[in-house]
Amino acid sequence: xxxxxxxxxxxxxxxxxxxxxxxxxxxxxxxxxxxxxxxxxxxxxxxxxxxxxxxxxxxxxxxxxxxxxxxxxxxxxxxxxxxxxxxxxxxxxxxxxxxxxxxxxxxxxxxxxxxxxxxxxxxxxxxxxxxxxxxxxxxxxxxxxxxxxxxxxxxxxxxxxxxxxxxxxxxxxxxxxxxxxxxxxxxxxxxxxxxxxxxxxxxxxxxxxxxxxxxxxxxxxxxxxxxxxxxxxxxxxxxxxxxxxxxxxxxxxxxxxxxxxxxxxxxxxxxxxxxxxxxxxxxxxxxxxxxxxxxxxxxxxxxxxxxxxxxxxxxxxxxxxxxxxxxxxxxxxxxxxxxxxxxxxxxxxxxxxxxxxxxxxxxxxxxxxxxxxxxxxxxxxxxxxxxxxxxxxxxxxxxxxxxxxxxxxxxxxxxxxxxxxxxxxxx
Numbered sequence: 402x403x404x405x406x407x408x409x410x411x412x413x414x415x416x417x418x419x420x421x422x423x424x425x426x427x428x429x430x431x432x433x434x435x436x437x438x439x440x441x442x443x444x445x446x447x448x449x450x451x452x453x454x455x456x457x458x459x460x461x462x463x464x465x466x467x468x469x470x471x472x473x474x475x476x477x478x479x480x481x482x483x484x485x486x487x488x489x490x491x492x493x494x495x496x497x498x499x500x501x502x503x504x505x506x507x508x509x510x511x512x513x514x515x516x517x518x519x520x521x522x523x524x525x526x527x528x529x530x531x532x533x534x535x536x537x538x539x540x541x542x543x544x545x546x547x548x549x550x551x552x553x554x555x556x557x558x559x560x561x562x563x564x565x566x567x568x569x570x571x572x573x574x575x576x577x578x579x580x581x582x583x584x585x586x587x588x589x590x591x592x593x594x595x596x597x598x599x600x601x602x603x604x605x606x607x608x609x610x611x612x613x614x615x616x617x618x619x620x621x622x623x624x625x626x627x628x629x630x631x632x633x634x635x636x637x638x639x640x641x642x643x644x645x646x647x648x649x650x651x652x653x654x655x656x657x658x659x660x661x662x663x664x665x666x667x668x669x670x671x672x673x674x675x676x677x678x679x680x681x682x683x684x685x686x687x688x689x690x691x692x693x694x695x696x697x698x699x700x701x702x703x704x705x706x707x708x709x710x711x712x713x714x715x716x717x718x719x720x721x722x723x724x725x726x727x728x729x730x731x732x733x734x735x736x737x738x739x740x741x742x743x744x745x746x747x748x749x750x751x752x753x754x755x756x757x758x759x760x761x762x763x764x765x766x767x768x769x770x771x772x773x774x775x776x777x778x779x780x781x782x783x784x785x786x787x788x789x790x791x792x793x794x795x796x797x798x799x800x801x802x803x804x805x806x807x808x809x810x811x812x813x814x815x816x817x818x819x820x821x822x823x824x825x826x827x828x
Contacts, residue, residue, distance in 0.1 A: 441495035443546050444684060447578065448500065449519065449570065450555025451507035454585045459640035460500055462653065462664060463676055464489065468500065477505025480518045499547060507566060516570040523549055523577045527699040548696060550687045552578045555585040556602065556635065563605050571611045577695055579614040579687055587637035587670050588655060588662040595637050602635055616678055617686050630678050636671035639664055
């Protein structure tokens, strides 16, 4: 009945009324602006590109400051994501900026798994926000939103097309994050080569089904500039904080023996276009797209995995309690199955261990018996040798006694012989 009443109210024609005087709710936009300024804003940038391609330099140039960042080497075994958060202030607006660098991207010999750590990091930030959203006592306004709002994908200016690593990575990321491709170190190629490279890159992205971020054209206030800027993608950028004197003023530029490349000169590179689109015109749209498109897709898939689903017009009303009880029962049944499997595995392991122990015990017993027999044989041999030695000693002693007796008799006979000779001489 309640659902029918809801349908009636939903289809009821709305009436427009005129106010008799000033009420005051026309100040609601000002209230929202004041509240937003008081709370501050957050913006998270993911920089994907090879080591040494100029990611840190471009970030420093974009925000006109020097961020602390450790210089990465080319010898990383795997891709590591290094997030760094900074509190920035411009006028009375506070911005919590998080820059995430992909350390070691493209440095491995086998680059097939280079995109996985990036996907895992993006999903982990979505998961963190979803966990906060599903809490009973949640504080989304005070929670630091670490979801990635924009991915600046740095393309090397070498070659005449995209590398396979670039295509695979952007294809994996386009459903997770807003992607703006940029050609780094654009001052290393000529103007004509740069135009051809841009056309080739966009052609390969379209033919491979890679969806990059398109600046919105629905809002009339920015429709013209965004439509124009969509035709300049990918942006060819140059970054530098070095001040060089050109004419009568100091400008950010890169100084070469043949001249200088001015960062903020639109005839030299697209840095100004990138800054305008990224920070001054479409920053809020990037935040909204992250929440309304990429995060909602992740949230929907996660809730469907958990058993939640929306109601169709012909289906029964959705019950959170019934869904929870069904998932709880399913979980308990699965838990019981796993417990039974673990118990059977434990029993089989115990039996295997007992069999091994018995086998070891049998081997030890056989070894003990063998050593015992060897000991008895050695003992018997020693006894025989002892008896033989005793017999030899007894025989030796007997011979010794006999020899001593014979020697005594011989000595006695020798002493009596001269006496007889003297006696015979006297006679």
